Amino acid sequence: MMWIDQRSWGEDDVDQGALKEALRILLQRRRSELSPSDYGFTRHAPQGRRAAGGGLTQPQVDQVLGFGRGTYERLENGRLNNAPEHVLKGVGELFKLNPHEWVWLWRMTWRRDPPYPLHPDTEEEIPGSWLRVLNSIPHAAYITNHRWELVAYNRQFTRIFPGQRIPKNTMEWMLLDRDARTVLGDWKTSWAPLVAPHVWAARAAHPTDAYLADLEQRILADPDAGPIYRDFGPIWVHPDGACRPYNHPDHGPGWMSLHTSSPKTSSTFSTMTMIFDPGEQPPQPLPPLRARYLGA
Structure with a gap:
């Protein structure tokens, strides 16, 4: 898998707002596809903003993955700088990202391709x-x-x-x-x-x-x-x-x-x-x- 040269795609050259929006669209779309009841949550607990069309709330994602409070919200909104690898992997597996989406997640956060495939069998x-x-x-x-x-x-x-x-x-x-x-x-x-x-x-x-x-x-x-x-x-x-x-x-x-x-x-x-x-x-x-x- 080819790596992006970070020097040729630096923060001064790319609209950071556009990258954050591209990340948010992917994550919200995949979060909305997950049913809270599949993870033992009632419709109203815990409190948190659901993605358009339903799905897990941001705090529920933290609960399911064992993240600290607010971790996923910062990731989805582009405020988790240098997102830890375990956070990206956990989100990728929970959201069942396909290989293209897995690369997208890394490019929108780290500005490079992932160091390994999310699903090795592919x-x-x-x-x-x-x-x-x-x-x-x-x-x-x-x-x-x-x-x-x-x-x-x-x-x-x-x-x-x-x-x-x-x-x-x-x-x-x-x-x-x-x-x-x-x-x-x-x-x-x-x-x-x-x-x-x-x-x-x-x-x-x-x-x-x-x-x-x-x-x-x-x-x-x-x-x-x-x-x-x-x-x-x-x-x-x-x-x-x-x-x-x-x-x-x-x-x-x-x-x-x-x-x-x-x-x-x-x-x-x-x-x-x-x-x-x-x-x-x-x-x-x-x-x-x-x-x-x-x-x-």
Whole structure:
């Protein structure tokens, strides 16, 4: 999930009143959908102002969530500066915010995206229409999750592996599969040392993930990959923009350019497009792209 650069969206640049109103509209809407009787409250107790259309009062929200008196009222009215994480999480769960609303809550309060999803199970899925996207790409393309488990791929992707033996896990294939050490040109210097730091970064980001822990142990136990993993070279946390030698099963030696992106639905997924150029020399690099700003 992409973070907002707070320096580019500071208090001097944004109408603070508009942000508070945007926050209030969301919270009032969701509060009005909750029935006091579902939480053991009578119609008239405790006292407090209900949202338009009924629902819980602001003090009732404090009671349900165990907040100090007036905490929720300050949040809803934009007066709870630097709202504690447990307050936002409690409100998000009580109001059953969807992933878009959860991001909205954080952007309207902290001016950045949340540090984690409100509903972790939603992070394991992306829209099925992504398969149509992959099939529309003329180059090898695939999607993996944060463990590098293969989620979806196109027909061109199958052709970059010997015998079209598609791996279940792309990272495991790159570092541990014997085929990879032939297909990935100059594996010991051009691939493995640049790929190994990705695993370090993933282990740091997901320290309790059992699969990643097991993958790391298998890498360390490998006589070739283990020493590279322990003493990695340049630090890379993603391969976006990399161009490395590749021995294509159908087209022979050449160069594979790697281009990554992340679906907005879930930060745990990554898409990869791989463009193969045959020949001894890598393709000429192109200048960086920037937005063209119109007007003054």
